Amino acid sequence: MIDIRLIRKDPDLVRENIKKKFQFEKLPLVDEVIELDAKYREAKLRSDNLRSERNTISKQIGTLMREGKREEAEKIKSQIGKMAKQLEESERLEKEYFEKVQEIMLQIPNIIDDTVPIGKDDSENVEVERFGEPVVPDFEIPYHVDIMERLDGIDLDSSRKTSGSGFYYLKGNIARLHSAVLSYARDFMIDKGFTYYIPPFMIRGNVVSGVMSFTEMENMMYKIEGEDLYLIGTSEHSMIGKFIDTILDEESLPQTLTSYSPCFRKEVGAHGIEERGVYRIHQFEKQEMVVVCKPEDSKAWFDKLWQYAVEFFRSLDIPVRVLECCSGDLADLKVKSVDVEAWSPRQQKYFEVGSCSNLGDAQARRLGIRIKGKDGNYFAHTLNNTVVAPPRMLIAFLENNLNKDGTIRIPEPLRIYMGGKEFIG
């Protein structure tokens, strides 16, 4: 959510930004919200004045009552009726306009960074950089489920029986590998100076509606029956939720956090659970990074965050590339975003394994995350990025570390988490 004062001051900037995102249908919203905002402020001023008047009269009544002049007080009281009606009407309008303004403000996209490439949709995303040589081996790489099954590491028949599609049993060395990757990711981020968190895996409805839009909520979140609780879709929900309506000291920034959680997603919508395997599933685990910082620091943090993810994958010998979201593909809340994609030797293309976002102050404004400054408070900037999310990440891992003989090489950093094994299979 952007500052409505920006729209008052520089509506053309906001319009240009909407054009850059190819959301031409939203252009009329700017004038609409300017008009509604004017009406809101008019109604608020009227209400404020009426309330002020009422407060004065109430005080007079109080004084009279204390002096025992009951009759005079009653006289004034009887006159107050008209005003009460006016106030009621004015407050109704104030509320109505306020809500309309809010509704539109939620639809107006955040101002994107100057460096964001202009493009209509994901086909126009831009490759920023490649890391590592995308190798195509001279033997056939099986589908990841087949690799896992050959290693006796996955049981999809059982999970279909117990839970349906989109779930899995991992077992044996593959399950261990899964945990090893997460443990390594945790320690990797701790070494970068991040504070490790295990957050709540369920959050209340008001937190959910704070951190995402209604449609996202419908398409992603599992609700606990009979409770005002939802299973989190990512630990970012809990981690950002923890900052709602707080004022942070400047000295406490930047907050650099790395959180682990299982993630639960309904995956209703464009890409449902359509494919056998662990690429798109209802349940996975993820190590995440979250940064809350001063506005002037967010650009630098953005670059650091995606570079950490790249470094992590490279340390496991997985080639990656960084793909920048073009203006049209960027979610409305984001200032800038890149996807980290891992190389799939089987498909001979890159696929998404993480997403790094700078939300500027939009998320903070919406949630009331402020910084106590010397000259008043201001909104923080928030960023988040995936460190790693297995089991999807295991697809890249298995394909890139598969030997011709069917064994899987364990890269050096993982070995201490795998009982010293140099390979499995």
Next chain:
RNA sequence: GGAGAAGUACCCAAGCAGGUCGAAGGGGACGGUUUGCUAAACCGUUAGGUCAGGUAACUGGCGCAAGAGUUCGAAUCUCUUCUUCUCCGCCA
């Protein structure tokens, strides 16, 4: 899950038979006096947040866990929710 008690500003805490209460009193923090320095003592300052109006000084609204209600008027009364503490029950 059951039964009680409570949530007031940075912290502790008064107010709760509705009206000079935006809120006593401490403590802390900050500034000053004294002092070679520190401590102590004394004097003083510090109410957060947010919205609106105004070029500005400033003015006004909201605000005593959150929300709703009663009332001319609510920290104070009613209801709902949340949180904390104590006891009982249950449980990794």
